[in-house]
Amino acid sequence: MRLLPVPHLLVTLLATSLPAQQPSLAPTRATHAMVVTIHHDASDAGLAILKQGGNAVDAAVAVGFALAVVFPQAGNIGGGGFMLIRDRSGKTHFLDYREKAPAAASRDMYLDAQGNVIKGLSTVGQKASGVPGSVAGLAYAQKHFGKLTLAQDLAPAIRLAEEGFVLSPGEVANLHAARLTQFPESARIYQRNGDFYQAGETFKQPDLASTLKRIAANPDDFYRGAMAKQIADFESRSGGLITSADLAAYQVKDRKPITGDYHGYRIITSPPPSSGGIVLLESLNILTGYDLPKVGADRSPAQVNLITEAFRRAYMDRGDYLGDPDFASMPLKQMADPKYASAWRKTITPLKPTASADLVRPAGFMPPAPKLPETHESTETAHFSVVDADGMAVSNTYTLNFLFGSGVTVEGLGFLLNDEMDDFASKMGVPNGFGLIQGPANAIAPGKRPLSAMTPTIVTTKGHWYRRAKLRYVLGTPGGSTIITTVANNIISIVDNGLDVQQAADAPRFHHQYLPDELQVEKRFPINITDQLKTMGYTIKRSGEFDENNPGVWGDCELIAIDPKTGELLGGHDSRRDFGKAAGY
Template sequence: MVVSTSRQASEAGIEILKKGGNAIDAAVTVGFALSVTSSSNGNLGGGGFLVATMIDGESFTIDHREKAPADAYRDLFLDDTGSVVPGMSLYSRAGSGVPGTVDGLIRALEDHGSGKISLREVLTPAIRLAEKGFNLSHYEARRFNTYESFFGRNEAAAEIFIRKDGKPWKKGDRFIQRDLAKTLKRIAKHGSGGFYSGSVAEMIVEEMKRGNGLITLEDLANYSSIYREPVTGVYKDYTIVSMGPPSSGGALLINMLNMLEHYPMDSLGWNSSDYVHILTEVERRAYADRAEHLGDPDFWNVPITMLTAKEYAKNRIRDINMDKATPSNLISASQAPAYESPETTHYSVVDQWGNAVSVTTTINLGYGGGHIVKGAGFFLNNEMDDFSSKPGVPNAFGLVGNKANAIEPEKRPLSSMTPTIVLKNGKPFIIIGSPGGSTIITTTMQVILNIIHHNMDIKEGVSSPRFHSQWLPDVIMTEPRGLSRDVIQNLELKGHTLVPYKGGYIGEANGILITEDGFYGGGDSRGETSAVGY
């Protein structure tokens, strides 16, 4: 079974599973297909994280997050007065990190694929979709039209994403990407070298020269995805397997679940005032630690053991009052021992043998910084905004960082992406993840709680109303009609401030629930997600 944001990508994954490929083969296929069918977040020019559990008992994660170019430096986005230059990290070419998606997907295939499916075979669906085109969904057509002025700022983007006749895109229009097809063919023929060296690499560097970009041929040649130790924890009778730093997701997810173990989650009514209150208090404490302690572990001593320890969670909740909100200015990060964009995409895969894969990938803002690599057909990321441009100053999505996430050459920026697999009796039970920037972690946690404590199926679990809090700003963010009037009033009496989430809806989760009866795929009703099985 495959669940992704694109029907065509999900079907491409199933095509590989039917040929005898395993979940890794299918996940790599889906990843490349999404670079064609989900242009705003699926990508070749970005990065992400892959979490897998295999039937032989092995669990592993691959970090293919973007890296800062070698010429990057801490004050890159500051002016002469030491102030952050508005928009520079988001919309200039200096905002692009060295892409990691291609290397990460190929590494997964080479090391953990079934061996029955070649690189050319996993790329064939993506090449076909780019070269022959596909019919736009209502969702994609609407997005293209919404971003028309954004595309118009970049000649290469305008050439591909704005109709020649000046008319708006509509559902059913055929969308062809010939330059992207050529790039995918080079990758199929030359592997990672078809992207990180040769003509594609040269085109990336030429794109950098059109502005103030920093990526060089050496940066591309030196990029390598990395195996990271999975972050694991136990919640009730379940084992959580998730992504470690430079993702903050796994550590915070386990930290929050550890805190929640001390509360009667089964008896607290779903989205009741007490339920929302305790989740908010837990989220605030976790996000305070995120700002202080989390960053690229190759550059910063991240106290993962402390953050995921049961005793640490017990100590963190000592000052929680069930009748009163704790102001964020009274919550500090504990001392360690001596709006990231909603335009992320997630997909979940399980094969007939029980191998499970959870992947989240992004180029940060929708369509990155708006810069297409001319001649190569893909958008570059603007992930440099995920670094802390200046300690204490929030990024575009309200997340505050400290020295742990400061810009350094060849460093990976902190991320909220939280691809996760929940095991029950040692076997995959929930494969889950979501886009949503800073809301990804709380979305993932709430879906897990929905299924474990509130007996929801996967479709209901990913689609039910959500809320979000992240330490700063000191508010509870809500969805339209997500909480009843009585609950809102009770939370306000406790001292909480509630505001509508500026993006409207929180996250767009998708996942797979595995029971004795079979595999159940669920796509979030907030978006256009497709579950395909056979």
């Protein structure tokens, strides 16, 4: 493909406005295997399983359950997510264990008599929860792809729940969350009924330990046994919607990942009900026509401009067309078409934003967008990446949605329920909790999985009939609607701009999602760059700008790279979270 020329003005801008690079640690190095997570105890749990002879899936299962103990604001057994697996032979699987709407859910369940959204009903409390999928998903992964037993994989999590773990200042601050205080069982477990935990104390969770032991013995108990009855009885007493029948009907979906190419690499990523993969590929397809390093350095105004305009266009398609593939037909082939990307690229003017209100989709590629009757994911998700000694890789993202999910802890079982129902479109054309406008394809319906931005991704070389593709990167992040743009920027920073995985994880972030029409940046993003972007015509929203106590950051990238020359594993843990780590041997 002929790369687009670089206007002289871009070169002049580049020469005067390179962003100051944030200091970054070196990647963690290992020769055999690597686990990278948001919590050091969870990383150690996964590493211990690898050393016991488990493979990457066993380690991922151990991490998933361990995070339910040590990172309850997002790690979970009461939520759901996606696991992308690539085995040593190159075969891939995408396990969809996303939550599902209960049978009692309805399209207008969060609207008042006047048809307006009832604030908070889809985000806090008993009616906010979808049917959890995490236990089913992790158990399915272990049964079909693991080497050890489920009991072995759960042993570290059970130990952490029984014996406890030492709380850091950041973790203590999280436990002060107001939504936990609203619900007696949550306030009892996480806040000692107002006698808040202090940094350095050991946090034990005996109810959760008992629940994990029951899951280790028989995970089906969660969905069809005595535990399912406990959950359903609690829901009935407290006004929730999840029933025994809902739990019994839950199934994990083993879906085919979607793939695309970018500058000599193969991108393997998430299909719907994740919007992440196809929006990622559409964005990268648009950017394929540019020689970004010649346009500017990483995070330079010229690069940010082109990348932002690609995001704007891909997110426009996200809102109009995407939903649960079991309920909606989606134009994925058209969205991934390089000719469509080329047509979009012709609408981009370097150094100038296109107002979202003026954006017109190229004709001749997509079906008509559904008509919306009105005009009008969470930052607390957890991602972890694993590579084992045989080259099997796992990229897993799962969530409760907002911080501590719905805030509701199931009595006697010690785990929090999600508030994933907010990821549906509560009302057509009205933004959800992350400001995303969503169409009819993501309307609430019984048994339906809400659209997600979670984007677990694996990058390989491009294989040929005479040469097998080789694993290069495993990546992902939390961050709600910003997940897709963060993963895209990680790939661009590494593949185009030559950053290592630690530098990519630590780089300041920017995001555009079509509506609202604003370029969002982290508080740490260089002021001189945002000032030049404002001069171009962008409306800038700086995260946490007016709150000195807010760090103004989002996401938590957990990245692994494989050195193509030595085969060494390089782990990059996001420096925004000081209690996580990359662990290898």
